[in-house]
Amino acid sequence: xxxxxxxxxxxGVNKYSTAFGRIWLSVVFVFRVMVYVVAAxxxxxxxxxxxxxxxxxxxxxxxxxxxxxxxxxxxLWALQLIFITCPSFMVVMHVAYRDxxxxxxxxxxxxxxxxxxxxxxxxxxxxxxxxxxxxxKTAIEIAFLYILHHVYDSFYLPRLVKCEVSPCPNIVDCxxxxxxxxxxxxxxxxxxxxxxxxxxxxxxxxxISKRIVRIANKxxxxxxxxxxxxxxxxxxxxxxxxxxxSKVDLKDKPxxxxxxxxxxxxxxxxxxxxxxxxxxxxxxxxx
Numbered sequence: 657x658x659x660x661x662x663x664x665x666x667x668g669v670n671k672y673s674t675a676f677g678r679i680w681l682s683v684v685f686v687f688r689v690m691v692y693v694v695a696a697x698x699x700x701x702x703x704x705x706x707x708x709x710x711x712x713x714x715x716x717x718x719x720x721x722x723x724x725x726x727x728x729x730x731x732l733w734a735l736q737l738i739f740i741t742c743p744s745f746m747v748v749m750h751v752a753y754r755d756x757x758x759x760x761x762x763x764x765x766x767x768x769x770x771x772x773x774x775x776x777x778x779x780x781x782x783x784x785x786x787x788x789x790x791x792x793k794t795a796i797e798i799a800f801l802y803i804l805h806h807v808y809d810s811f812y813l814p815r816l817v818k819c820e821v822s823p824c825p826n827i828v829d830c831x832x833x834x835x836x837x838x839x840x841x842x843x844x845x846x847x848x849x850x851x852x853x854x855x856x857x858x859x860x861x862x863x864i865s866k867r868i869v870r871i872a873n874k875x876x877x878x879x880x881x882x883x884x885x886x887x888x889x890x891x892x893x894x895x896x897x898x899x900x901x902s903k904v905d906l907k908d909k910p911x912x913x914x915x916x917x918x919x920x921x922x923x924x925x926x927x928x929x930x931x932x933x934x935x936x937x938x939x940x941x942x943x
Contacts, residue, residue: 672747672778672786676859680852684741687848692733696845699837700730706833713825720819720830726807729838733845736800740852743789743796750785778863787863794856797849804846811846813839 673681703725709717754772761771778786805811815835820827832838 672751674859674862676855676862680855683848683852683855688737688845691844692737696841697730699834699841700728703728703833707830709819709828709830711824711828713823716824716828719821720824720828723819723821724817729842732804739796740793743792746789747786750782754782787860790856790860794853797853801846801849811842813842
């Protein structure tokens, strides 16, 4: 596995992450990827050769090893690291999609035209993409912890396992190689995974609470008849673009029923009627 390419891809995710997301990325690289590459792979090595059984029955050691280790810890962790980082690429691809839309918009309307103030800012659809990626990463972490616990019956690795699977002639004692080292690394990787789950949950709570506070401030400003700022407009969870409808566009539109009933509009209409009456000849008086 090319971990340098893997690191280069994830480095782009750091630009669009919150503080919790940057801590999560540091934990993944330092406490999981680095430990996996530098130490864990060497500790496990060729596990099947280190799995020793007290019998020379052909096939017994292979069958017992496959029975107790249906999938290697090291390969399971490699799959876990790949799967938990894939949702982060959803955010990078969404930002790339925004950049492409921004480029086409400027090519059509000129270099000064802007569709987004910042294509990497988490507003509208990008906020949803980021939040969904956090839920997916958390679900993947929990799923792999469950698989690891279910396959090996616990996170604890014993020194001795008893095997009675055919073609073993009877109950055979088998010994795991480097059990203490493997147990330590297993607990360490499980602890790092649990820490990543906590960070993901904290980031989810942070994003949702921050959005709720901004929406509440927006509602309060509307109740107090205060002007809606650009940031309030961008806090709309269904809004993808930053440009609110301009005043020029509103002037070009015909008056609606609500605007026609406003005092200012009715006053201007009455003034216009008075002018028409004043300019019309009085036909009721005799000549």
